[in-house]
Amino acid sequence: MNTPDSAPTLRTALVVGTGLIGTSVALALSSRGVATYLADTNPAVARFAAELGAGRAEEPPGPVDLAILGVPPTHVGRVLADLQARDAAAAYTDVASVKALPLGDAERLGCDLCSYVGGHPMAGRERSGPAAARGDLFEGRPWVLTPSPHTSPHALAAARELARLCGALPIEMDPAAHDHAVALVSHAPHLVSSLMAARLADAADEAVRLCGQGIRDVTRIAASDPALWVDILSCNAAAVADVLEALGRDLDKTVTALRALAAGHGSADPADLTDVLKRGNAGVARIPGKHGAPPARYAVVPVIIGDRPGELARLFTDVGEAGVNIEDLAIEHSPGQPVGLVEISVEPAVAATLTTELRRRGWTVQE
Numbered sequence: 166m167n168t169p170d171s172a173p174t175l176r177t178a179l180v181v182g183t184g185l186i187g188t189s190v191a192l193a194l195s196s197r198g199v200a201t202y203l204a205d206t207n208p209a210v211a212r213f214a215a216e217l218g219a220g221r222a223e224e225p226p227g228p229v230d231l232a233i234l235g236v237p238p239t240h241v242g243r244v245l246a247d248l249q250a251r252d253a254a255a256a257y258t259d260v261a262s263v264k265a266l267p268l269g270d271a272e273r274l275g276c277d278l279c280s281y282v283g284g285h286p287m288a289g290r291e292r293s294g295p296a297a298a299r300g301d302l303f304e305g306r307p308w309v310l311t312p313s314p315h316t317s318p319h320a321l322a323a324a325r326e327l328a329r330l331c332g333a334l335p336i337e338m339d340p341a342a343h344d345h346a347v348a349l350v351s352h353a354p355h356l357v358s359s360l361m362a363a364r365l366a367d368a369a370d371e372a373v374r375l376c377g378q379g380i381r382d383v384t385r386i387a388a389s390d391p392a393l394w395v396d397i398l399s400c401n402a403a404a405v406a407d408v409l410e411a412l413g414r415d416l417d418k419t420v421t422a423l424r425a426l427a428a429g430h431g432s433a434d435p436a437d438l439t440d441v442l443k444r445g446n447a448g449v450a451r452i453p454g455k456h457g458a459p460p461a462r463y464a465v466v467p468v469i470i471g472d473r474p475g476e477l478a479r480l481f482t483d484v485g486e487a488g489v490n491i492e493d494l495a496i497e498h499s500p501g502q503p504v505g506l507v508e509i510s511v512e513p514a515v516a517a518t519l520t521t522e523l524r525r526r527g528w529t530v531q532e
């Protein structure tokens with residue numbers, strides 16, 4: 166639907182860099198009827214994205230309405246310059262996790278800054294490549310746009326329309342303010358996750374086998390591609406270092422409190438420990454929405470399954486026979502545990518029917 170600022174109506178798009186984010190964008194655009202063309206330095210990757218239904222892995226017949234650069238941050242300037250040199254699109258945006266450096270590169274390379282606006286969808290995954298892409302990845306998520314003083318209203322409107330077509334909420338920010346904000350909410354947390362996960366690399370098996378949901382939550386993003394993250398962090402290094410330095414001061418205080426408690430055999434004052442835990446409560450309460458949850462438009466039906474061959478197949482058959490389509494799926498399971506938990510995401514209207522039907526067939530479905 167058009168809103169007052171959306172003069173362009175996207176009919177054609179070119180996605181350059183068809184990895185996780187590029188293909189997710191392309192899937193969303195294709196599903197909304199935008200003729201989407203796909204390109205990647207690795208043509209096999211673009212062809213694979215096309216096989217997934219993300220668009221056509223071929224040259225567009227003429228300039229597209231919007232080109233979306235799904236490449237690492239340090240590649241954005243060069244790719245933008247190349248695309249503009251061949252007049253590939255009326256407007257250009259990117260999805261890179263940092264915003265000041267790509268703009269600086271574009272300026273230095275003599276790009277046309279009127280037709281370009283930086284963008285950053287605040288959603289992702291710990292996996293790379295088109296196989297991990299999802300058309301609903303950006304649903305309900307913020308999508309930052311960082312217009313420069315040169316950005317034309319047309320380019321900004323095209324990027325806003327892109328965000329909305331992907332189901333995201335466009336937010337305008339200054340590029341430097343964006344980079345400071347994501348140092349706190351994305352880049353430093355990524356390193357903290359890696360640092361914690363790194364403690365497990367050489368840990369004893371008897372400890373690692375006890376891993377429960379807490380450590381999985383804290384370390385999930387540590388499974389991401391190191392090459393991409395070196396690229397991201399190197400473009401925002403000072404701001405990330407500032408956050409980690411502040412964290413280091415808290416860490417020092419926490420270690421001191423724990424050493425005092427250990428030395429005092431419990432008689433020492435745990436005030437500093439209480440303080441950090443309470444500040445943690447306050448911080449987590451400020452995170453908007455339900456972190457890590459599947460898109461709110463689905464209801465989740467949690468089913469307990471035995472750790473036996475064929476259990477999942479039996480469950481899927483029963484869901485199918487109940488006439489219910491599985492929209493998404495998550496499996497929680499720890500090695501050695503006799504049961505696992507399968508979270509089946511379904512349309513809310515069919516959740517009660519599925520629960521009743523699965524219970525009738527002998528499954529334990531959680532409230």
Ligand SMILES: NC(=O)C1=CN([C@@H]2O[C@H](COP(=O)(O)OP(=O)(O)OC[C@H]3O[C@@H](n4cnc5c(N)ncnc54)[C@H](O)[C@@H]3O)[C@@H](O)[C@H]2O)C=CC1
Nearest residue numbers: 182184185186205206235236237238261262289290293294
């Ligand atoms: N991974 C995540 O969770 C998120 C990543 N981003 C940003 O999205 C961008 C892409 O990241 P991912 O999709 O995760 O990476 P990815 O590794 O899955 O995909 C990147 C793709 O770009 C291609 N590529 C690299 N240089 C290219 C060039 N010069 N021309 C054409 N294609 C080129 C690669 O072959 C690869 O297929 C990055 O800028 C990243 O900062 C943004 C939000 C979330």
Ligand SMILES: O=C(O)C(=O)Cc1ccc(O)cc1
Nearest residue numbers: 262287288289290291351386
């Ligand atoms: O995996 C997740 O949950 C993420 O949120 C990942 C992510 C990585 C990089 C970004 O620039 C934005 C989001």
